[in-house]
Every structure is written in structure tokens, then in C-alpha cells.
Amino acid sequence: EEPASYERLVLKNASVYHYLRISLVFQDSDKRLSEAQFKQLIISALRDLYGEIGAAFPFDVLKFEENTLKAIIRVLSSGLVKLWSALTLLGSYQNEPCAFRIIQVSPLLLALSGNSRDFE
Amino acid sequence: LTMLTDLEKCPRHLLVCEKSNFLNEKSRHDVHVAGHYFNYKVSVLIPECGTLPSGLKSIVNSIAKYYLVKNFPIYKILEEKFLEKQVKAGSLCALSYKTRIDQDNTFALLPTGKLVLSLDKDTYEDLGLEGQPSQYNHKVPVRYVITVDLADKSLAPGTNKYKRVMWALKEKVQLRSDFLMAKHKPDEEECPLASCFTDYQYKEYKPSVSTQTLSDVPCPVIHSKHLKGQAEESCDSQEFVEWLGAVTAGIECNNEASTFLSTYCCPDPRIIMGKACLCTVTGFLLPENIYQLLEEIRHYFDEPKFAPWSTLTVHGFSDSPVSWSTAEHGFHKGGENMYSFVIFRNDDYWLYMATGAHDACPP
Numbered sequence: 001e002e003p004a005s006y007e008r009l010v011l012k013n014a015s016v017y018h019y020l021r022i023s024l025v026f027q028d029s030d031k032r033l034s035e036a037q038f039k040q041l042i043i044s045a046l047r048d049l050y051g052e053i054g055a056a057f058p059f060d061v062l063k064f065e066e067n068t069l070k071a072i073i074r075v076l077s078s079g080l081v082k083l084w085s086a087l088t089l090l091g092s093y094q095n096e097p098c099a100f101r102i103i104q105v106s107p108l109l110l111a112l113s114g115n116s117r118d119f120e
Numbered sequence: 121l122t123m124l125t126d127l128e129k130c131p132r133h134l135l136v137c138e139k140s141n142f143l144n145e146k147s148r149h150d151v152h153v154a155g156h157y158f159n160y161k162v163s164v165l166i167p168e169c170g171t172l173p174s175g176l177k178s179i180v181n182s183i184a185k186y187y188l189v190k191n192f193p194i195y196k197i198l199e200e201k202f203l204e205k206q207v208k209a210g211s212l213c214a215l216s217y218k219t220r221i222d223q224d225n226t227f228a229l230l231p232t233g234k235l236v237l238s239l240d241k242d243t244y245e246d247l248g249l250e251g252q253p254s255q256y257n258h259k260v261p262v263r264y265v266i267t268v269d270l271a272d273k274s275l276a277p278g279t280n281k282y283k284r285v286m287w288a289l290k291e292k293v294q295l296r297s298d299f300l301m302a303k304h305k306p307d308e309e310e311c312p313l314a315s316c317f318t319d320y321q322y323k324e325y326k327p328s329v330s331t332q333t334l335s336d337v338p339c340p341v342i343h344s345k346h347l348k349g350q351a352e353e354s355c356d357s358q359e360f361v362e363w364l365g366a367v368t369a370g371i372e373c374n375n376e377a378s379t380f381l382s383t384y385c386c387p388d389p390r391i392i393m394g395k396a397c398l399c400t401v402t403g404f405l406l407p408e409n410i411y412q413l414l415e416e417i418r419h420y421f422d423e424p425k426f427a428p429w430s431t432l433t434v435h436g437f438s439d440s441p442v443s444w445s446t447a448e449h450g451f452h453k454g455g456e457n458m459y460s461f462v463i464f465r466n467d468d469y470w471l472y473m474a475t476g477a478h479d480a481c482p483p
């Protein structure tokens with residue numbers, strides 16, 4: 001078999017998606033949410049800020065940890081700013097004060113498997 | 121309307137995908153590994169393999185230890201003994217610890233003997249050494265980068281230039297930081313690295329290793345000759361790297377297109393990997409250690425194996441002042457500077473290199 005010949009592709013701003021590692025923090029309760037409730041919470045945050053039409057773009061909850069409320073989200077790159085702002089402005093869930101923390105953002109999912117800012 | 125289109129913009133990012141063969145004379149895989157100095161995490165994925173092969177295991181366990189030195193003044197690096205015994209003897213890497221490149225002063229000593237100081241405007245002006253405005257400033261420079269080449273003869277101890285740099289760092293503004301330090305093949309008999317920081321609080325660390333076995337994972341079919349994939353026959357390199365990210369992060373790859381939570385699915389065509397071994401090492405890892413791992417994975421295929429390929433993924437420190445070689449690196453929304461090899465059985469390889477908004481194009 002012939003060895004592969006050299007080829008180089010440079011992809012600039014080519015990622016269709018962006019990926020976010022986020023966590024939901026409650027002020028003073030250890031509230032539990034299911035995956036579906038978690039996604040619903042984000043959908044309603046988007047709707048509150050951008051309205052029915054502005055919020056009509058898909059995103060995926062790729063991974064959700066019920067006991068830590070940490071998640072990995074995938075969103076179309078064109079929806080990143082909207083999703084990010086909606087998460088930032090969310091302030092409560094079922095009348096309990098809470099906030100989303102954006103831990104890491106990247107156009108490459110593989111980048112989220114390492115975060116040197118966590119390094120102890 | 122302008123505002124709405126602005127909302128759809130996202131930070132600039134670059135992904136380079138290359139294919140070549142390790143035996144190709146012009147292959148630069150070794151240069152790319154050697155030139156990426158500050159590595160925080162490496163992970164190896166081997167399909168059709170239940171436990172980490174013994175060759176890899178012994179390399180993983182022999183990865184160089186590193187030190188965390190507290191409150192270390194930078195001028196110490198320039199002192200004659202340290203300079204001769206550690207810096208000039210070669211391959212000493214040092215990086216300031218828990219300093220954020222988008223807000224703090226950040227320092228790095230490259231194994232080539234270059235000292236890089238990435239400083240805010242006030243510190244830069246107080247220090248009075250010559251540098252360049254950071255490439256990632258807005259209209260008004262708020263950050264400057266000073267590069268001091270300690271291997272340069274005009275900076276030998278005793279020269280005026282040396283005295284000037286020493287005075288700035290020792291008397292003018294005594295810059296200090298916690299540092300991560302490691303050295304390839306340290307001369308432990310003659311002059312152990314640790315003997316240089318006995319005046320400071322320091323601790324020695326071994327890189328931490330975790331190994332897991334994955335079962336029944338759907339896995340895209342790829343062909344080394346076709347980076348862009350072939351319809352119905354193999355997946356393209358971008359689909360593959362997304363899948364690799366999913367598997368490494370423990371993400372479910374078997375969703376239906378109609379699932380409420382996630383529509384992510386392993387791309388087609390695909391096969392099922394019965395077992396796969398995923399080994400991750402975290403620490404302050406030297407390029408030499410990464411290269412040993414890469415070589416060992418190549419040798420893994422010396423004997424016939426079921427695995428069609430293996431991967432080696434390397435994450436750089438997101439707050440390092442350089443990515444590859446002396447290319448300036450910054451942090452904006454993210455600070456990724458990373459690369460990943462897909463090593464095929466016949467010595468063909470794919471290499472992904474990615475950088476974020478504040479970085480040069482990968483080499």
C-alpha cells in the first residue's frame with residue numbers, strides 16, 4: 001500500500017458548532033433537576049430574552065451530570081452569542097435564585113476534555 | 121438589523137488538518153511536537169484494546185516529575201549558577217502557575233533558553249526593558265511582551281546588557297510568581313534541579329494517570345488517504361474530530377435524530393468498537409515525553425492489531441504566553457492551543473492543530 005501523500009487543510013472559522021461546558025449553581029439549596037428540566041430551563045431563558053422567534057434555533061445537551069448540575073452544550077455557531085447571553089441573564093428556577101456559570105467555550109469539542117484553568 | 125447579524129458572529133478560530141506518513145522525509149510531526157512546549161494533558165485512545173499495552177504503560181509511568189515552586193523571583197533564573205547548570209544545559213521548561221494571560225503578568229522559560237514575559241502596561245513601563253506591544257491589544261496597548269534570549273552571547277553574565285536586565289528584574293521591579301518547572305533528563309547527580317530552589321517552598325509532583333475501558337462504542341470509519349472522506353465509504357476529518365471529542369468527554373453517541381435532549385450521533389459509516397482503552401495523563405508535560413508516547417504508539421502497530429488506528433491528543437496550557445515555538449498566545453473566550461494525531465497502522469497519520477481567537481495559525 002502506498003503511503004499517504006502530504007495534504008494540509010486550513011479551516012478558518014469553519015466550525016458549524018460551538019461547545020460550552022457550563023454549570024448551574026443555586027444560591028442556597030441543593031435542588032435536583034432532570035436532564036429534560038435542565039434543557040427546558042435553557043429554552044425558557046432563551047424565550048424570555050429573544051422571544052418565540054429569536055429563540056427558535058436548536059441546541060443539544062450532549063452531557064448532563066445530575067448530581068453536580070454540570071453540562072456540555074452544543075449550539076450552532078450563529079446561536080452562540082444568543083445562548084450565552086440568555087444563560088448569563090437567567091436568575092431563577094421555580095422561584096429559587098440560581099445562575100449559570102460558563103466554564104469553558106470552544107469551537108472544538110475535543111478542547112473541552114482539557115481545561116488547564118482547573119489544574120491543581 | 122446590523123445588531124442582529126452581529127449577534128450571529130463568533131470568535132475567530134483555526135483548525136489545521138494534515139495528512140502525511142511518518143516515513144515521509146519531509147514529515148514535520150517531530151518538529152510540531154518538539155515546538156509545543158507547555159502541555160497540560162495528553163490522552164491516548166486505542167480501539168479494540170481492553171487494557172493499556174505494557175510498552176505504553178511503562179512510558180506513562182516514567183514521565184518526568186515536575187516541581188511547583190512558590191513565589192520564585194524571576195531574576196533567580198538569570199543568576200550565573202542557575203543559568204549555566206540548568207538553563208544552558210538545556211531543556212528546562214518553566215511556566216508561571218495560576219496566572220491568567222488575559223489579566224495577570226505571565227512568564228515562561230522556553231527550553232531554547234528564551235524567557236518570555238507577558239506584562240500589563242503598568243508593569244511594563246515600570247520595568248523599563250524593551251518589548252513589543254501584544255498583537256492582541258485593541259486600539260490602545262494594554263499588554264506588552266518582552267522576550268529575553270538567555271542563550272544569546274550578548275547577554276552573557278558580565279556584559280552591560282546582562283547587568284541591565286538583572287537590575288530591572290532584581291532592583292527595579294522584583295517580579296515573582298509561583299512556577300511549574302520540569303527538565304528533560306536532569307543531571308540529578310551533579311546538579312539536581314531541586315537544589316536550586318531550596319530557599320523557596322517547593323513540592324515535587326508526579327503526573328497523574330487515569331485509565332478507563334470503554335465498551336461497545338460506535339466509531340466512524342476513516343481512511344488515511346481521504347481527509348475529506350468519501351461518500352458512503354469513509355467519514356471526513358472534521359466529523360471524526362468531533363466524535364473523538366465526544367468519546368473523550370464521555371458523551372453518548374447513539375442518539376436518535378428526534379431525541380429531545382441531544383441529536384448528536386456518531387457519523388456514518390460506522391463500526392462498533394468492542395472495547396477501547398482511554399488513558400489520560402495530567403501534569404506539566406515536556407515535549408520529549410509526548411514524543412516518546414507517539415513513538416510507542418507507532419510501535420504498537422509493529423505486530424498485527426485489530427485497531428485500524430490510535431489517537432494521541434495533547435492540550436496546551438491555555439494561559440501560556442506562547443503556543444508553538446515563539447508564536448504569541450492569548451486567551452479570548454477560550455485559550456485552546458492543542459493538537460491531536462491519528463496514527464494509522466501503516467505509518468500514515470492525520471494531525472489536527474487548533475488555536476483560538478488570540479493566536480497565530482498553527483505551524
